[in-house]
Amino acid sequence: MNKRADDSTTIRHTSINQGSEYRSQFNKTVTWRTENLLLNTSKPMELIVDHRRHPSPRIPVYIQGEPDSISEASKLLKWKMNAAYIHKKAQQKLLHLRQLKRFRVEILDARTKQQLCFMDKVDPHSTIGEVKSLFHKSYPKWYPSRQALKLDPKGKALRDEDVLQNLPVGTTATMYFRDLGPQLGWTMVFLAEYMGPLLIYLLFYFRVPYIYTDKFAFTASPYPVVSLACACHSFHYIKRLIETIFVHRFSHGTMPLRTIARNCAYYWGFAAWLAYYINHPLYTPPSYGEMQVNYSLLVFILCEAGNFSIHLTLNNLRGEGPKIRKFPSPTKNPFTWLFFFVSCPNYTYEVGAWVSFSIMTQCVPVALFAFLGFIQMTIWAKGKHKTYTREFKDYPNLRMPILPLIL
Structure with missing residues (x-):
């Protein structure tokens, strides 16, 4: 030596x-x-x-x-x-x-900068999700899905799968905590958002008292399009509920309760608004009569079938395992052939269903709901399209986010 x-x-x-x-x-x-x-x-x-x-x-x-x-x-x-x-x-x-290689993690309040917790000898291979679990032991009221941990008070929240030793920190990591508020699982979120419009529309369709004048309570409209519109609207949300329970695969993610209240107000409010006019005693049928109703009904049914087919395809793709990363592609089902032209055909079919429903009923609130939905789904589609093109080098160049060859 x-x-x-x-x-x-x-x-x-x-x-x-x-x-x-x-x-x-x-x-x-x-x-x-x-x-x-x-x-x-x-x-x-x-x-x-x-x-x-x-x-x-x-x-x-x-x-x-x-x-x-x-x-x-x-x-x-x-x-x-x-x-x-x-x-x-x-x-x-x-x-x-x-x-010596173990980390020390200091968690501060994002607003007051006051120290909330100090963890010593944390394994460098620990994920942010595991750090949240350790923090939860010190503060039981802040369960992991309620926590947002950041490296900067005004920065972006860290993901649960981020590994401690891969972060741009030294052996002493300082993180800032923000309370996201009470959370609710995604399944319950969609059930709450979709159950409300289904029930609210039926209240207007059956004309329960205090909605219209008393002489119209529990009366029916003489126009067949009103009953057809109720059937289409109910079918749409029943399909969504079935997909939520049996088709969609959700991660362990959650949504803040205040965001759920805002989303429910949006869906429930629009359902009440459009149902009020479609089922109103003074409602008049579309200008072009049965032809307008029948063609719109045909497009509505095709779009609903296409939307369901795309959801099944996406569900089968996720069923191959989380480690297998592939972008969705057309199958033998003709409704999935829209994948040749757009990245998110489920949004394309969804917009098509609401546009056909607005033409069928010739109702302005329905058209406004379809237009706002198109704007939001375009934002989602562009985000997914950008993710696909960045992650997969062989992603088809012909595909657009939501509208074939246009947008």
Whole structure:
């Protein structure tokens, strides 16, 4: 073992016949260091452990004309005892190195900058989701899905799958916590959003009291298009409920309760508004009569079937496993052939269904609902299209986000 002046150490085990080789390499090292470094000859020390019964005399190494210190350990150590001791020390050293590599995580309040939690000896391979679970133990009211952890108070929230050692932080990571408020799972979110419009529309269709004047309570409209519109509207939301329960695959993600209230107000409010006019006693049928209604009904049915087919295709694609990343492609089902031209045909069919429903009823609130839905779905489609083109180099260039060859 050669301990140098800068406290670095070299350990080498040599056999009986390798003593001269060791001495030669040692002399070369000393010569190089003498010529290139300013050495303090009082610092270097050579510790020799010789396990032979009759060790040969030691020849000191001369550094700048002065011999280095040699510590004879052959008389003090026995091999078995020494091996166990070295093994124990090595384990202690490895444990110490592991502890040095562990992270310390400090969590501060994003608004007040007050320290909420300090975690010591966190494994560097821990994910943000695991850090949230550790933080949850200190604050049970803030369950993991309610937490948003950021590296900057005004920055973007870290994803649960982000690994601690891959973040741009040192061994002490400072994170900022923001409370997202009460959360609700995605299945319950969609059930709440879709159940409301279904029931609200039926209240207007059956003309329950206090909606219109008392003389129209529980009366029926004389126009067949009113009943047909109720059937189409109910079918649309029943289909959505069935897809939510049996088709869609949701992750463990959640939505804040205040966002759910806003979404429900949007869906429920529009359902009440369009149902009020379609089922109103003074409602008049479309200008072009049965032809307008029948063609619109045909387009509505095709779009609903296409939307359901796309959802099944996407569900089968996710069913192949989370580690398999593929973009959706057309199948033998003709409704999926729209994948040749757009990245999100489910949104295309959804917009088509509401446009045909607005033409069928010739109702302005329905047309406005379809237009606002088209704007929102275009934003979603552009986001997914951008993700596909960035992730897959062989993604078809012909595809557009939502409208073939246009948008």
